Amino acid sequence: MTxxxxxxxxxxxxxMKDGVSVMSGGFGLCGIPENSILEIRRLGLKNxxxxxxxxxxxGRGLAWLLKEKQxxxxxxxxxxxxxxxxxxxxxxxxxxxLVPQGTFSERIRxxxxxxxxxxxPAGHGTEIAEGKESRTFDIPCLLELPLAAxxxxxxAQKGDAYGNLWFQETAxxxxxxxxxxxxxxxxxxxxxxxxxxx
Amino acid sequence: xxxxxxxxxxxxxxxxxxxxxxxxxxxxGSSLNLGIGIPTLVAQRIPPEKGIWIHSENGVLGxxxxxxxxxxxxxxxxxxxxxxxxxxxASFFDSAMSFGMIRGGHIDVCVLGGMQVDAEGxxxxxxxxxxxxTGMGGAMDLVHGAKLVIVMLTHFSKRGEVKLxxxxxxxxxxxxxxxxxxxxxxxxxxxGAAFQIERLAPGVTEEQLGMSDSLISY
Numbered sequence: 001m002t003x004x005x006x007x008x009x010x011x012x013x014x015x016m017k018d019g020v021s022v023m024s025g026g027f028g029l030c031g032i033p034e035n036s037i038l039e040i041r042r043l044g045l046k047n048x049x050x051x052x053x054x055x056x057x058x059g060r061g062l063a064w065l066l067k068e069k070q071x072x073x074x075x076x077x078x079x080x081x082x083x084x085x086x087x088x089x090x091x092x093x094x095x096x097x098l099v100p101q102g103t104f105s106e107r108i109r110x111x112x113x114x115x116x117x118x119x120x121p122a123g124h125g126t127e128i129a130e131g132k133e134s135r136t137f138d139i140p141c142l143l144e145l146p147l148a149a150x151x152x153x154x155x156a157q158k159g160d161a162y163g164n165l166w167f168q169e170t171a172x173x174x175x176x177x178x179x180x181x182x183x184x185x186x187x188x189x190x191x192x193x194x195x196x197x198x
Numbered sequence: 199x200x201x202x203x204x205x206x207x208x209x210x211x212x213x214x215x216x217x218x219x220x221x222x223x224x225x226x227g228s229s230l231n232l233g234i235g236i237p238t239l240v241a242q243r244i245p246p247e248k249g250i251w252i253h254s255e256n257g258v259l260g261x262x263x264x265x266x267x268x269x270x271x272x273x274x275x276x277x278x279x280x281x282x283x284x285x286x287x288a289s290f291f292d293s294a295m296s297f298g299m300i301r302g303g304h305i306d307v308c309v310l311g312g313m314q315v316d317a318e319g320x321x322x323x324x325x326x327x328x329x330x331x332t333g334m335g336g337a338m339d340l341v342h343g344a345k346l347v348i349v350m351l352t353h354f355s356k357r358g359e360v361k362l363x364x365x366x367x368x369x370x371x372x373x374x375x376x377x378x379x380x381x382x383x384x385x386x387x388x389x390g391a392a393f394q395i396e397r398l399a400p401g402v403t404e405e406q407l408g409m410s411d412s413l414i415s416y
Contacts, residue, residue, distance in 0.1 A: 027256040027293075028279035030272065053293075057279065080234070080332035081279065089331055098324075098331075101255060102297030102339030109294040120301060121342040125320075125373030128338070139342070157273070167290075170257045171273040174293045 005161050005192060009039035012186050016040065016151060021049040023108065023182055024062055025154035025175030028054055028081065031167070032061045033188050036153035041065055049073040051108075051149055053101065053174060055085045066094070075147065077101035100128070103144050105174060111146035112180025119143055152182030159189035164198040209401040210353070210382040217243050219380045219397075220309055220348055229253055231300065231340055232261075233310035234278040236350045240309055241282075253305055255336040257296050260288025277336065297336065300343035308344035310337055312351040314366040317413060319376040319388040321349055322368035334371055341372035353381035353407070360408040362386060362393055383407060389415050 006012035013036060016022075022040070026032030040048070041064050050071045056063025058081060065071050066084040075097045079086050088094040099107070100122040110118060119141035123129050133143040154175035156165035165187060167175065179185045211219070217239045224230065224244070229251045232238050242263045244250050252261035254276040261276055262285040269283050276282045291299075299305055314322040321341060324334040341347050351361050362379065378396075379386040383406065385396040392415035395404070404414065 027277075028275065030256070030275045030279070076333065078333040078335040080335070086331055090328070098333050100334050100338035101293070101336040102301055102343075105293035105297050106301075120339075122301070122339040123334075124342070126338065126370045128334075169271060169274040169290055170254070172290060172292050173257050176292050177294050 003161065004163065009035040009186075009188065010042075012036070012188075013039045013043065015184070016043065016045060018045050019047045020045075020151055021051060021149040023149040023152040023174075023178040024050060024052040025152070025173060025178050026052065026054070026061065027170065027173040028057045029061055031155050031171035031173055031175060033153040033155040033186070034061070035188050036186055037062060037064055040070065040153075041068055044068070044070070046070055047072045049075070049149075051075045051147065051178075053104065054078050054082055057081045059084060069093070073097075075099060075104075077104045098128070099147075104147070105177060107144055107147035108174065108177045108181045110144075111148035112177060115146065117143055117145050147181065149178070149182045150184065152178040152185040154178055154185065154187050156187055156189050158191045158193050158198060159187055160193050160195045160198055162195055163187070164195075165189070166198050209399055209406070211399045212382075213239055214243060215399070216350055216380050216382060219385055220350065221245075221248075223346070223348065223378065224248065224250060224307060226250075228306035229259070229299075229304065231255060231305050231308040231344060232276070233308070233337065233340070234335070235311040237309040237311060238276065238278050238280065241276075253296070253299065254282070255293070255296050255300065255340075257291050257293060258282075258284060258288060259291075259299070260284045262288075297339055297343075300336070300339050303343060303345065305340075305344050307346040307348065308340040309348045309350055310340065310371075312349045312361065314361050314363060314368050315349050315351065315376055315379050315388065316363050316366045317388050317392050318365070318390060319374045320366050321371045321376050322366040323371050325369055327369065337371045341375035346378070347376050348378045348380060349376050350380045353383040362407075362409060362413065364413060391415065
């Protein structure tokens, strides 16, 4: 088996191209794959579809790519604390799809787990229900579909050569879900440990 | 409109007094999710003996409040992105599990901030069209998942408009989902056509609420 361990983000992101969809783990700036994001900035990739809860925060993280106009579409749940995204959204420079956070995480989980759709009450009776199939069980629900991506970039505190990962405290968030929902997952770790240590 | 704004008067509850109104509604041992803003203050004022388990949707059950300088960790935050501490026995999980706890009805109470709340129990707290977009975050999931949904907000906007109304004019977070409303002037229950006044802050009169008679149920 060819080793999947790369020495840095430049080596690991060798096949990322303009126009791809990229899931990025992290909640706010907690658990974000900083080095991979900086490498995407260095590569100057354009027309990206970013899928991430916050698309950066306080000018950092994916906001680095917003500032360079590298993101044309964004799927996320929260804009607060991200002035770059709010400004580009209101100016129609980035096409933003806001998704309730539980639906966002479950759609990513569904993509990774092979679930073709699910019903949830979140968003019923609001404008995000527009155009969605609804069905009443005990309460009215909306049909939501899986959310997959070409790439996932995530951060873990420890990892091994087989791709086993360990996350510290709340740094886990969306990352393990994204790792299963993307065609290619790139993880950056603080520490690459021997197989068997995790 | 400005003269209607009595939230500056000495009669209204402080943020901590609003928080205490919320804490009175919590049963011992319940699980609780706190939204961004005023609701996060609840974590710091809950008496430990109530045995409340605070859930934060970014993936932790057992939030204990602010960290000490020694315990602060960049990977240990709440949904408001503030660093926190956790109590003994706290657990960590991914976001899908976290919202499974919410959607599945395993979280007893959620406390959210709001821009508007109406007599039907509908809440608006995620955007002002053309002006401001914060996004819904987890609020649209929380309002349907928690057994008791409490909204905390100042009674008047900065422009002096009452935030309790017949029908929300801003885009909704959820329709007919709110059970209790705590403002700096009182505690209210949306009953469909109007709000029931549960209690008012000491010295506050109904006239000070800025709500028409048809918005108050008697």
